[in-house]
Amino acid sequence: MSHRDANAHRLVVEGGVSLHGEVRASGSKNAGLPILAACILADGDYTISNVPNLADIRTMVRMLKALGIRAEYHEPNMVKICNKGNPKHIAPYELVTAMRASFFVAGPILARRGLAKVPLPGGCAIGSRPLDLHFKGFKAMGASVEIEHGFVELRAEKLVGARVYLDFPSVGATENILMAGVLAEGETIIENAAQEPEIEDLGRFLIQCGATIEGLGSSTIKIQGCSSIKGTDYAIIPDRVEVGTLLIAGAITHGDVTVRPAVPDHSEPLIRKLKEMGADVEVGDDYIRVKGHDKMVSVDIETMPFPGFPTDMQAQMMSLLCMVDGTSVIKETIFENRYMHANELMRMGAKIRLDHSHAIVTGVKKLSGAEVKITDLRAGAALILAGLVAEGETQVYGLHHLVRGYEDLPGKLKHLGAKIIV
Numbered sequence: 001m002s003h004r005d006a007n008a009h010r011l012v013v014e015g016g017v018s019l020h021g022e023v024r025a026s027g028s029k030n031a032g033l034p035i036l037a038a039c040i041l042a043d044g045d046y047t048i049s050n051v052p053n054l055a056d057i058r059t060m061v062r063m064l065k066a067l068g069i070r071a072e073y074h075e076p077n078m079v080k081i082c083n084k085g086n087p088k089h090i091a092p093y094e095l096v097t098a099m100r101a102s103f104f105v106a107g108p109i110l111a112r113r114g115l116a117k118v119p120l121p122g123g124c125a126i127g128s129r130p131l132d133l134h135f136k137g138f139k140a141m142g143a144s145v146e147i148e149h150g151f152v153e154l155r156a157e158k159l160v161g162a163r164v165y166l167d168f169p170s171v172g173a174t175e176n177i178l179m180a181g182v183l184a185e186g187e188t189i190i191e192n193a194a195q196e197p198e199i200e201d202l203g204r205f206l207i208q209c210g211a212t213i214e215g216l217g218s219s220t221i222k223i224q225g226c227s228s229i230k231g232t233d234y235a236i237i238p239d240r241v242e243v244g245t246l247l248i249a250g251a252i253t254h255g256d257v258t259v260r261p262a263v264p265d266h267s268e269p270l271i272r273k274l275k276e277m278g279a280d281v282e283v284g285d286d287y288i289r290v291k292g293h294d295k296m297v298s299v300d301i302e303t304m305p306f307p308g309f310p311t312d313m314q315a316q317m318m319s320l321l322c323m324v325d326g327t328s329v330i331k332e333t334i335f336e337n338r339y340m341h342a343n344e345l346m347r348m349g350a351k352i353r354l355d356h357s358h359a360i361v362t363g364v365k366k367l368s369g370a371e372v373k374i375t376d377l378r379a380g381a382a383l384i385l386a387g388l389v390a391e392g393e394t395q396v397y398g399l400h401h402l403v404r405g406y407e408d409l410p411g412k413l414k415h416l417g418a419k420i421i422v
Helices: 029-041 055-066 100-113 132-140 171-182 197-208 240-252 264-277 311-321 340-347 377-389 409-415
Strands: 010-014 020-024 044-049 070-074 078-083 115-119 144-148 151-155 163-165 187-191 212-214 220-224 233-235 256-260 280-283 288-291 327-331 351-355 358-362 371-373 393-397 419-421
Touching (some): 010 377, 029 044, 029 055, 029 100, 029 171, 029 197, 055 078, 055 100, 100 115, 100 151, 100 171, 132 171, 171 220, 240 264, 240 311, 264 280, 264 288, 264 311, 311 327, 311 340, 311 358, 311 377, 340 371, 340 377, 377 409, 409 419
Parallel strands (some): 163 187
Antiparallel strands (some): 010 393, 044 078, 115 151, 144 151, 187 220, 212 220, 256 288
């Protein structure tokens, strides 16, 4: 089957244009999804702003509606929620299997109802992402966990605070246990907790709702359970992955791009690597500016949990490393199947050798436009970035992956001068 047959939706990128200007970053998808799920925890009215207009966000809004909660997406970038009365305890199969992040509803439903029935989730095909750590936390807090017929059934007459050590600092498990702990009896301590900025944002939201939480941004989070919290208004942080993708677009095209709003501390791992490569990076209170040029050099990268280099930026960085002097080594430690974009980049003339968890990338003088297919969300961004510098036209198929996680990335690149036809 050709790429064209595989998916009729495509965009065409004409390479060779240097990008310049300032562009707006959207709110964070990975912060917005658990924050929307957390609205299950308490009756009240919520106005969540700076919410990106994405397919995944709209799926979560549909999830809330399916649970009996009034939820509406309002243009631009706002979700209004009215939670009155106990939500339903069963999450719909078609929504959870469409988006892995739908499993965020498990902790809030369990905490609120004492019973949650949630299908095993779907999502991007980038490797195994087991739910064992979520279950470990729920069990420690007194819940029973039964899996049958593709559903997880969680039961607890009441959740009781517990000390939970995560064998791996899982973002999803940290967030689910954090949400459940808010309504548990007594203190919950999450050790080896994930430290991603999106978890801090969820924690700040819950604190604003009335929760008592300490240690956000550290490896030990303490939650003092309470009988109830309340609705609130909250603005989501900028999306650090979109910020990073737009910065790489400036660097790879030897352009001059400013991204605002941005939280520089959230992008520090990428900023360090761009500087190491020889790009000029300027950081302000709410913006990051990058200038790329033709003297940039190779660097080695190992993906790690925050504050390490993010796995969600690995694919985009690979595209940049294809176009610099020298040989770079990428080690992917988070997901075992996250190099599917490499074969598509090689179709464009990239020199990449894969060896299990390693990708050895040798810079080339040029890439050539080709027909390529998006295999997952971040791979889509990587292929568009490569198309920006490839000779001729690059036809990118499989855009349904891209719209799951980027709010009008083609439009933002066009704003900076890119030649893209959707």
